[in-house]
Amino acid sequence: MFGKIKWGIHPDTHKTATERKAIEIPELPKKVILPVRQHIGAPCTPIVKKGDTVKKGQLIASAGGAVSSNVHATISGTVVEISDQPHPSLGKCLAIIIENDGLDQWAEGVPTKREWENLNHDELIDIIKDAGIVGLGGATFPVHIKLTPPKDSVIDTLIINAAECEPYLTADHRIMLEYTERVVTGVAILKKILAVNHVIIGIENNKLDAVKTLGDAFNDPQVDVVAVPTKYPHGSEKMLIKTLLNREVPSGKLPLSVGVVVQNVGTAVAVCDAVRNGIPLIERIVTVSGSAIKEPKNLLLRIGTLFSDAIAHCGGFKFAPDKIIMGGPFMGMAQYSIDVPVIKGTNGILALSKNEVNSGPQSPCIRCGRCVEGCPMGLNPSMLSILSEKGFFDEALDTYHLLDCMECGCCSYVCPAKRKIVHFIRYAKKMSALKGAKK
Numbered sequence: 001m002f003g004k005i006k007w008g009i010h011p012d013t014h015k016t017a018t019e020r021k022a023i024e025i026p027e028l029p030k031k032v033i034l035p036v037r038q039h040i041g042a043p044c045t046p047i048v049k050k051g052d053t054v055k056k057g058q059l060i061a062s063a064g065g066a067v068s069s070n071v072h073a074t075i076s077g078t079v080v081e082i083s084d085q086p087h088p089s090l091g092k093c094l095a096i097i098i099e100n101d102g103l104d105q106w107a108e109g110v111p112t113k114r115e116w117e118n119l120n121h122d123e124l125i126d127i128i129k130d131a132g133i134v135g136l137g138g139a140t141f142p143v144h145i146k147l148t149p150p151k152d153s154v155i156d157t158l159i160i161n162a163a164e165c166e167p168y169l170t171a172d173h174r175i176m177l178e179y180t181e182r183v184v185t186g187v188a189i190l191k192k193i194l195a196v197n198h199v200i201i202g203i204e205n206n207k208l209d210a211v212k213t214l215g216d217a218f219n220d221p222q223v224d225v226v227a228v229p230t231k232y233p234h235g236s237e238k239m240l241i242k243t244l245l246n247r248e249v250p251s252g253k254l255p256l257s258v259g260v261v262v263q264n265v266g267t268a269v270a271v272c273d274a275v276r277n278g279i280p281l282i283e284r285i286v287t288v289s290g291s292a293i294k295e296p297k298n299l300l301l302r303i304g305t306l307f308s309d310a311i312a313h314c315g316g317f318k319f320a321p322d323k324i325i326m327g328g329p330f331m332g333m334a335q336y337s338i339d340v341p342v343i344k345g346t347n348g349i350l351a352l353s354k355n356e357v358n359s360g361p362q363s364p365c366i367r368c369g370r371c372v373e374g375c376p377m378g379l380n381p382s383m384l385s386i387l388s389e390k391g392f393f394d395e396a397l398d399t400y401h402l403l404d405c406m407e408c409g410c411c412s413y414v415c416p417a418k419r420k421i422v423h424f425i426r427y428a429k430k431m432s433a434l435k436g437a438k439k
């Protein structure tokens with residue numbers, strides 16, 4: 001159906017440890033740490049103070065700008081501290097710490113049942129905005145903004161990204177199997193907001209049970225559930241759009257430039273919970289896996305739960321891991337401590353052994369061309385890494401399209417010389433941004 005896909009790689013998926021394990025709900029943590037920045041955009045402003053009593057679902061930090069996203073209490077208890085705390089992607093960030101009172105009481109007016117079919121576009125957008133929903137696939141862009149494209153753009157298709165192409169991660173897979181009805185309702189709400197008459201749910205064909213479950217669940221001829229080939233990085237928006245619609249998102253442009261909005265399948269569930277049930281984003285599914293974890297699991301965690309608590313619920317470590325990652329092994333963030341909180345974008349916590357990490361000393365490029373072959377963006381990763389190493393950032397930017405790199409890691413994965421290509425590319429991007437800022 002799709003022909004041969006030339007880009008990308010076929011890494012070992014490592015999903016068998018958790019793909020058949022039902023979502024577990026651990027006991028509530030003694031405390032949660034809620035950073036004021038868990039999204040792309042401006043940090044939120046705390047609206048509570050030390051000593052305040054808060055309840056689950058209560059707004060505790062309000063969006064700090066046009067691109068920002070509210071933060072809510074995820075347990076009931078007392079605010080014991082507001083200070084800089086370790087953050088899994090920012091290093092440090094101002095955070096609100098809540099000590100659990102063990103009561104798990106809802107804030108007033110939460111949850112609230114709504115007849116969402118009777119709400120208009122603006123009312124639906126306001127609910128999603130107030131609920132603090134961000135893209136749950138890891139991108140963490142505020143969803144209400146993505147659902148409000150500029151007036152002159154024509155959107156004809158909503159794609160639900162359920163590819164989940166990163167190794168180890170099975171959170172979205174379990175969501176489709178276990179939260180099927182909420183996925184269906186969330187998609188219907190998103191479809192109404194965007195006023196599109198075509199929705200495609202793209203799922204990699206290593207999850208055929210999810211393809212069948214969702215295929216049976218949707219009773220809407222305008223919704224297609226489609227199995228796409230299992231190939232990394234099919235979960236990237238641009239790759240999924242190319243496979244499903246044969247449309248190319250131009251360099252530097254967003255999917256809306258080709259008439260598409262993409263939302264993650266977990267985000268659809270969060271939209272359902274907010275709109276139909278009046279529950280803001282306070283929890284998410286996280287896959288805890290990797291060979292250093294005693295019992296890998298899929299967990300429903302309150303946002304703000306420490307990685308250490310999640311790992312303890314999985315029996316702790318079998319041995320000292322070589323690397324801890326938030327997210328998948330390719331695009332995730334390495335962690336130097338497990339005393340960091342689960343944030344809205346945490347889809348996985350991985351504890352990996354040396355064998356699972358593509359490490360080792362790098363040697364000079366042997367010009368084998370494998371990285372060029374594998375790059376889904378059609379770039380020359382070898383040249384980009386060499387230019388970055390030598391400090392030729394302008395050339396990397398202007399001639400070799402540095403900013404088109406989505407940091408998927410295919411190039412580093414296939415490189416026989418073990419060159420740290422993505423590391424060099426990230427460095428070049430940082431240096432170019434710094435130079436730009438100084439001009």
Ligand code: SF4
Pocket residue numbers: 374375376377378379380381384404405406407408409410411412421422425
């Ligand atoms: S250059 Fe960038 S986009 Fe291309 S394979 Fe490497 S990380 Fe992926």
Ligand code: SF4
Pocket residue numbers: 364365366367368369370371372381382411414415416417418419421
């Ligand atoms: S894969 Fe590695 S060795 Fe081969 S061309 Fe690319 S950077 Fe050079």
